[in-house]
Amino acid sequence: xxxxxxxxxxxxxxxxxxxxxxxxxxxxxxxxxxxxxxxxxxxxxxxxxxxxxxxxxxxxxxxxxxxxxxxxxxxx
Numbered sequence: 570x571x572x573x574x575x576x577x578x579x580x581x582x583x584x585x586x587x588x589x590x591x592x593x594x595x596x597x598x599x600x601x602x603x604x605x606x607x608x609x610x611x612x613x614x615x616x617x618x619x620x621x622x623x624x625x626x627x628x629x630x631x632x633x634x635x636x637x638x639x640x641x642x643x644x645x
Contacts (some may be wrong), residue, residue, distance in 0.1 A: 574619045583614045587611075594607050
């Protein structure tokens with residue numbers, strides 16, 4: 570097994586990004602804006618890890634032409 574994979578590389582980069590995000594949060598004055606900024610940063614880290622593990626999302630190959638209002642039925 571190789572000693573490095575794309576997922577492990579991205580995890581290491583995300584660890585650095587998370588450390589930076591935590592340091593910025595600790596150094597700032599608590600506020601709603603700070604909370605939103607921290608949440609956006611955490612979501613970005615989670616998205617990057619998810620893409621590294623699963624790959625980028627692919628568009629639907631055969632989406633339905635019709636979808637009911639309740640989302641239960643579709644038509645092609």
